[in-house]
Each structure stands twice: as structure tokens, then as C-alpha cells.
Amino acid sequence: MRGTDYVLKRVFFAIVTVWVALTINFVLFRLAPGTAVTNLSRVPHATQQLRHALEVEFGLDKSKWQQYVIYLKQLAHGNLGISYANQQPVSTNLRIALINTLPMVTVGTAFAIVFGIFTGVIAAWRRRTKTEGLSVSTALAFYAMPTQWLGLMLIIIFAGIFPTAGMTNEFLLNPPFWTHARDLASHMFLPALTLGLTLYGEYTLIVRSAMLETLGEDYILTARAKGLKPRTIVRKHALRNAMLPITTLIALSLGYIVAGAILIESVFSWPGIGRAVYEAVLQRDYPMLQGAFLVLTLSVIFFNLVADLVYFRLDPRITE
Amino acid sequence: MSEATFFVEAPAEGGTSRRGLVLRTLRNQRVALGAALFLAACVLTAILAPWIAPYPLHEQVGPVFGGLSWQHPLGLDDGGIDMVTLLIWGMRVSLVVGFAATFVSMVIGGAVGVVAGYFGGHTDNVLMRITDYFLVIPDVPLMIVVAAIWGPSLFHIIIVIGILLWTSTARVIRAQVKSVRERVYVKRARALGAGHARIVLRHVLPQVAPLLVASTVLTIAVAIFDETALAFLGLSDPSTISLGSIMEHAFERAAISTGAWWAIVPPGVLVTLLILACSLIGGALEDALNPRLRVAHLSARTFRLRPLVGRGKDAL
Numbered sequence: 001m002r003g004t005d006y007v008l009k010r011v012f013f014a015i016v017t018v019w020v021a022l023t024i025n026f027v028l029f030r031l032a033p034g035t036a037v038t039n040l041s042r043v044p045h046a047t048q049q050l051r052h053a054l055e056v057e058f059g060l061d062k063s064k065w066q067q068y069v070i071y072l073k074q075l076a077h078g079n080l081g082i083s084y085a086n087q088q089p090v091s092t093n094l095r096i097a098l099i100n101t102l103p104m105v106t107v108g109t110a111f112a113i114v115f116g117i118f119t120g121v122i123a124a125w126r127r128r129t130k131t132e133g134l135s136v137s138t139a140l141a142f143y144a145m146p147t148q149w150l151g152l153m154l155i156i157i158f159a160g161i162f163p164t165a166g167m168t169n170e171f172l173l174n175p176p177f178w179t180h181a182r183d184l185a186s187h188m189f190l191p192a193l194t195l196g197l198t199l200y201g202e203y204t205l206i207v208r209s210a211m212l213e214t215l216g217e218d219y220i221l222t223a224r225a226k227g228l229k230p231r232t233i234v235r236k237h238a239l240r241n242a243m244l245p246i247t248t249l250i251a252l253s254l255g256y257i258v259a260g261a262i263l264i265e266s267v268f269s270w271p272g273i274g275r276a277v278y279e280a281v282l283q284r285d286y287p288m289l290q291g292a293f294l295v296l297t298l299s300v301i302f303f304n305l306v307a308d309l310v311y312f313r314l315d316p317r318i319t320e
Numbered sequence: 321m322s323e324a325t326f327f328v329e330a331p332a333e334g335g336t337s338r339r340g341l342v343l344r345t346l347r348n349q350r351v352a353l354g355a356a357l358f359l360a361a362c363v364l365t366a367i368l369a370p371w372i373a374p375y376p377l378h379e380q381v382g383p384v385f386g387g388l389s390w391q392h393p394l395g396l397d398d399g400g401i402d403m404v405t406l407l408i409w410g411m412r413v414s415l416v417v418g419f420a421a422t423f424v425s426m427v428i429g430g431a432v433g434v435v436a437g438y439f440g441g442h443t444d445n446v447l448m449r450i451t452d453y454f455l456v457i458p459d460v461p462l463m464i465v466v467a468a469i470w471g472p473s474l475f476h477i478i479i480v481i482g483i484l485l486w487t488s489t490a491r492v493i494r495a496q497v498k499s500v501r502e503r504v505y506v507k508r509a510r511a512l513g514a515g516h517a518r519i520v521l522r523h524v525l526p527q528v529a530p531l532l533v534a535s536t537v538l539t540i541a542v543a544i545f546d547e548t549a550l551a552f553l554g555l556s557d558p559s560t561i562s563l564g565s566i567m568e569h570a571f572e573r574a575a576i577s578t579g580a581w582w583a584i585v586p587p588g589v590l591v592t593l594l595i596l597a598c599s600l601i602g603g604a605l606e607d608a609l610n611p612r613l614r615v616a617h618l619s620a621r622t623f624r625l626r627p628l629v630g631r632g633k634d635a636l
Contacts, residue, residue, distance in 0.1 A: 013452070016453075017453055017456050020453050028465055028469060029465075031469060141596070143599070144596040146552075146564075146591050147549070148548070148571075149584075149587075149591065149592075150588075152567070152571060152576065156581055252455070258461060259458065259549065262460065262464070263552060263553075266553065277464060278553055280468075281555060282554060289464075289465060289468060290465075292461075293462070293464075293465050296461045297458060297461065300457070300458045301456055301457075304456055
């Protein structure tokens with residue numbers, strides 16, 4: 001019973017957060033200097049009438065509150081406005097971009113989680129050895145590197161071996177499926193590796209400290225006293241319990257993944273949502289920027305909720 | 321210290337022994353000491369930039385993307401400007417942004433943490449809820465949006481980074497204030513008729529100040545990182561040169577395809593080292609100062625743990 005309470009509470013929190021994000025989004029862009037009308041009515045001989053007509057057309061004659069309600073209503077219908085840059089609906093642009101981003105981010109994050117847990121566990125288990133020192137300092141170094149710079153370094157190292165820009169080879173016209181898949185994979189290699197490496201450092205450090213904490217628990221001592229093999233202790237007793245804080249921390253690192261995606265896609269010209277943000281900034285394409293910000297925020301909120309529910313599944317005791 | 325500490329029995333209450341703890345930590349942890357020395361050297365270099373930069377900042381002193389030589393140990397950039405000069409001036413701006421933004425976030429986070437922890441109840445609930453929301457909303461996209469709307473300027477960058485990085489500080493400080501508030505000498509001060517302002521300023525703040533500094537040093541790392549990210553996206557002041565904008569310029573002007581690695585590798589290495597130094601110092605200080613991280617199991621071994629960010633009100 002209290003379990004359902006917990007789930008409902010987290011869902012409610014997520015919904016309120018979505019509303020907060022929508023409101024921030026509305027307020028921020030209303031604070032932008034000038035309105036759409038200021039720019040459009042900057043033609044020679046613009047009259048007061050033209051200005052007023054434009055204001056009515058854009059709904060800017062209404063009160064801020066009415067504008068806010070209209071904004072929420074349109075969002076509920078999936079209307080994010082029209083991009084200044086290519087005159088397409090923002091939602092269409094973003095859908096394409098999101099589909100491009102997802103595989104790259106998924107591969108990179110999966111690599112980071114697997115590799116990070118692996119090295120983190122080893123570092124904790126081989127405490128006070130050279131293995132620990134090496135894996136911790138490597139992880140720290142990758143953690144400290146600016147994402148975009150790491151991407152550039154990988155370009156310098158792998159230029160000529162892997163493609164360094166774009167998502168597909170544009171000269172391949174209607175390629176057979178496997179050729180296309182291989183092309184896509186080779187283009188994805190460097191961006192995904194960059195994301196994977198930046199996250200891997202952080203995850204290793206997190207996993208290591210979570211493991212160190214559980215390895216200090218009394219039940220580990222009991223397991224040892226029972227004469228269990230070290231491997232069994234780590235896998236069945238320590239890592240299982242360490243997964244709780246790890247889940248939470250990985251969820252909280254979603255913001256980093258989003259930030260990483262923006263920088264990495266800018267470096268590698270990957271036509272995803274991060275690149276959409278970059279181009280929207282360059283072109284001052286406010287509707288696009290607003291839409292992309294919204295999608296990024298909503299996805300972080302969503303995956304946080306997922307992490308909360310996974311956490312609950314792993315440890316039903318938590319009811320706050 | 322004030323008269324209120326007179327009866328306190330715990331060893332680490334006085335200001336001097338706290339300071340002693342910091343010094344001891346730095347002495348015991350060689351890595352943190354090295355990091356502190358490196359950071360100090362960087363700050364000194366940045367302060368002395370106008371006098372020690374070997375060449376003028378805005379003047380072409382050699383060929384475009386000129387290679388390494390005795391006159392220019394790190395080569396020249398796309399405008400024929402000496403890289404060493406650029407790095408010194410860039411570091412100056414990056415550090416200014418890092419420290420100033422961190423100061424903003426320290427003030428906000430410290431205030432929120434102290435108020436929430438000290439007053440508790442509804443105030444605490446509301447403030448921690450707000451912190452929760454800020455924690456979930458991804459800060460880099462928000463920074464990008466705010467910076468894009470306000471327009472590129474160094475001041476905006478500092479404010480933007482500052483007002484988005486205070487959440488972790490607020491949480492750590494709040495937890496600490498909650499425990500300090502219950503200490504005997506605070507209760508005595510209250511019994512003697514001290515007002516909230518006096519208790520907070522004279523009795524609570526001195527106790528949490530070291531932790532505030534530790535958490536702040538960690539924030540400097542994030543602020544420097546965020547500055548390079550914003551600069552790389554073209555959102556920093558075009559007239560100032562920071563480490564992030566050096567990277568951006570080199571990338572935009574095709575330093576990589578020209579083969580001029582010296583225009584792009586050193587600024588990144590410098591940023592990495594700065595972030596690393598701040599993380600190591602902040603981590604070591606927090607290990608020493610945050611009582612929640614001092615976990616000693618089975619007394620034989622002590623595990624020093626990094627903060628485990630959790631959920632709910634008492635999470636750290």
C-alpha cells in the first residue's frame with residue numbers, strides 16, 4: 001500500500017516538474033529582448049497600424065496570462081511553433097533530430113555504464129593497489145576533460161580511420177541495408193565513444209565509492225567468514241546492494257548526458273537534437289531553441305521518473 | 321571564538337582546530353596539496369597576466385598557425401597570435417568566470433541551505449522542493465537558453481552559471497546546519513536571548529563555513545567546465561578570450577584539418593588540469609570536513625567516501 005503511495009508521489013513530482021519546466025520555458029522566452037513584432041515591423045515606413053496588425057496576428061495584444069494559457073493549450077496539441085530557419089513545424093524538426101540522437105546516445109551511455117561498473121568494481125575490490133590507482137586516475141582524467149575537447153582529440157587521433165562528421169555518407173545512394181548499417185555504425189563510432197568516455201570516468205568513480213561503502217558492511221564480513229569466494233561476494237552480495245546508489249546517480253547524470261550530446265553533436269555535425277540547439281543558438285531561431293529545450297528537459301524528467309521506479313523495484317523498502 | 325563554545329566538549333568545535341584539520345588534510349593528501357599548489361600558480365599567473373604575457377594579445381607576431389619554435393614554444397593561432405600569451409589571458413578570463421560564478425552560487429546556495437536548515441518546517445519544505453526541481457532540470461540547456469536570450473557578455477555568463485549551480489551547495493549546507501542547530505551552545509545562545517540573525521551569523525555560519533568553502537571549490541570545477549561549453553557554442557563575449565573561446569576559434573578556423581594541433585590541444589589540457597585540481601582539492605576538503613562522509617566500519621579500515629547523492633529530504 002505504501003509502495004503505491006511512493007509511486008504516485010514520484011509521478012506527481014514528475015508532473016509538477018514538467019509544469020515548472022513549461023513555465024520556465026514560457027517566462028524565459030518572454031523575457032527575450034524585443035518581440036517577434038519588433039523584428040518584423042522594422043521595415044521602412046512601418047506604420048503604427050502595421051505594428052498593431054502584427055501584434056494581433058501573433059496574439060501579443062492579449063495579456064501575458066492569456067498568452068500563457070494559449071501556450072499551454074497549443075503545447076497540449078503538440079504545437080511547438082514554426083522554425084524561423086527552415087519554416088517547418090518545430091515538432092517535425094525535433095522528431096527527426098530526436099530519432100537521430102537516440103541511437104548515438106544509447107550506445108555511448110550503454111558503453112559507459114558497462115565499462116564504468118566493470119572498472120569501478122575492480123577499483124573497489126583491488127583497494128590500495130596499483131590497479132586501483134590506475135583506474136581511478138584514468139577515470140578522474142576523463143571526468144575532468146571538457147567534452148568538446150575530448151571529441152576534438154579523438155578526431156585528431158582517428159581522422160582518416162573513422163568518419164569525423166555527419167551521420168551517413170551522402171554519396172551512397174539507396175545503399176543495400178548492410179552497407180547502410182555499416183556506414184551508420186562507422187559514423188557513430190567517434191561521437192558515441194566521446195560520450196561513452198566522458199561518462200565512463202564519472203560512473204567509475206560513482207561505482208567505486210558505492211562499492212567501497214557496501215564492502216564495509218557487516219554482511220560482507222559475514223559472507224567472508226562463511227568462506228565464500230571473493231568473486232561470489234562481489235557479485236552476489238556487494239554489487240547487488242551497490243546498485244541502489246548507482247541507479248540514482250546514473251539518473252542524476254542524465255543532465256550531463258544531455259549537455260554532452262549538445263557539445264558532441266556540435267563537434268561531429270551529428271544531425272540530432274544537440275546540433276539543433278547549436279544551430280538554433282547560432283541563427284537565433286527562438287522557436288527551435290524553445291522546443292529543443294523543452295524536449296531535452298522533458299526527457300530528463302521522464303528518465304528520472306523511470307530511475308525512481310527502477311529504484312523502487314530494486315528496493316521496495318523505500319517509502320520516504 | 322565566542323563565549324558560547326566554552327562548555328563544548330567535542331574536539332573539532334573551535335575555529336583553530338578546524339583550520340588545523342584543513343591543513344592536516346592537505347599535508348596528508350599529497351595529491352590535494354599538489355593540486356592546491358598548481359591552482360595557486362595558475363591564479364598567480366592569471367593575476368600577473370599583463371606583466372608576464374610574452375607578446376601583445378591582439379597583435380600578429382608571426383605566420384598564421386605558425387609552428388612551435390623557441391620564440392613561440394606553443395606556436396601561433398589562426399591570427400598569428402602567440403599561443404602562450406593567449407593561454408595566459410584565456411586562463412585569466414576562465415578563472416574569473418569560474419570564481420565569480422562560484423561566488424554567486426555560494427551566496428545563493430549558502431543562503432538557501434542555512435535558511436532551510438535553520439528554520440526547518442515549511443520553509444525547509446518549500447526551499448528543498450525548489451532545490452529538487454532545479455536538480456532535475458538539466459542546467460546546461462537552461463544556461464544555453466538564458467545566455468542566448470540575454471545576449472553574449474561575460475557578466476551574463478557569470479550570472480547564468482551562478483544561479484544554476486547552487487543546488488548541491490544548498491543541500492550539503494542544509495544538512496550540516498540542521499545538526500549544528502541542535503548543538504548545546506546554540507541552544508544556550510538562544511536561551512540567553514540571542515536573535516535568529518545573531519545565532520546564524522555568530523554560531524551557525526562559522527561552523528558551516530569550511531564545508532561551504534569545500535563545496536564551493538567543487539563548484540569552481542563545474543563553472544569552468546560550463547564556461548568552456550558555453551564559449552564553445554559561441555555564447556560567450558566575442559571580445560574576450562577565455563580558454564573555451566580559444567578552443568572554439570581553433571575549431572571554427574579548421575585548426576584540425578590544417579594540422580595545427582598546438583592551437584587546440586593546450587587549452588584543453590589546461591582546462592582539464594584546472595578542473596582536476598579543483599575537484600581534487602574540493603574532494604579532499606569535503607572528505608575532511610563533511611562528517612557524513614566519515615564512515616568507519618569495523619574500525620580497522622576507514623573508508624573515505626565521496627558524497628552519495630540520494631533522494632528525499634535528508635539526502636546528500
